[in-house]
Amino acid sequence: MGDPKTDSARLRRISPLFNADKIKVPLMVLQGANDPRVLQVESDEIVAAAKKNGVPVEYIVFPDEGHGFVKKENEIRGYSGILAFLDMHLKGERPLAADSAASVSVPVTSDSAKGGAKK
Numbered sequence: 001m002g003d004p005k006t007d008s009a010r011l012r013r014i015s016p017l018f019n020a021d022k023i024k025v026p027l028m029v030l031q032g033a034n035d036p037r038v039l040q041v042e043s044d045e046i047v048a049a050a051k052k053n054g055v056p057v058e059y060i061v062f063p064d065e066g067h068g069f070v071k072k073e074n075e076i077r078g079y080s081g082i083l084a085f086l087d088m089h090l091k092g093e094r095p096l097a098a099d100s101a102a103s104v105s106v107p108v109t110s111d112s113a114k115g116g117a118k119k
Contacts (some may be wrong), residue, residue, distance in 0.1 A: 017042075020049035026056040026089045030078050032065030058085050 012018050026049050026060050031043040040061065047059045060081055062074050069075040087093040 003094055016048060017046055021053055023050045023053065023055050026058070026085070028058040028059070028082065028085045030081070031059070031061045032067060032069075034066045037067045056089075056116045060063060 004011060027047075028042050029047055031038070031040055033040050042062075043059070047057050048055050058081065060078065062069075062078070064071065065074050069078060
């Protein structure tokens with residue numbers, strides 16, 4: 001990936017967070033609260049940055065997952081949310097709240113921005 005000491009300019013240039021102002025289309029983020037590779041605070045930051053620019057964001061946090069889905073019910077909920085998101089933003093269809101995992105979007109709060117929501 002790169003050494004922050006020697007590659008800092010390149011890493012900043014390719015960082016999604018430092019380029020969030022370029023996000024212009026709806027964004028969906030699925031986050032495992034126990035993910036050791038992508039910390040929830042990092043997802044909170046990109047979600048907040050995109051929302052700051054007026055971009056529609058669907059943010060689903062899975063409190064009992066890490067990096068990827070392990071539990072079948074979360075996999076179903078996640079992929080159902082993706083389908084609902086794509087239907088809404090590509091087809092213009094509004095999903096029923098009961099059928100949409102997107103209805104459980106988690107707002108970014110000051111607590112979650114300080115290190116992840118605790119559940």
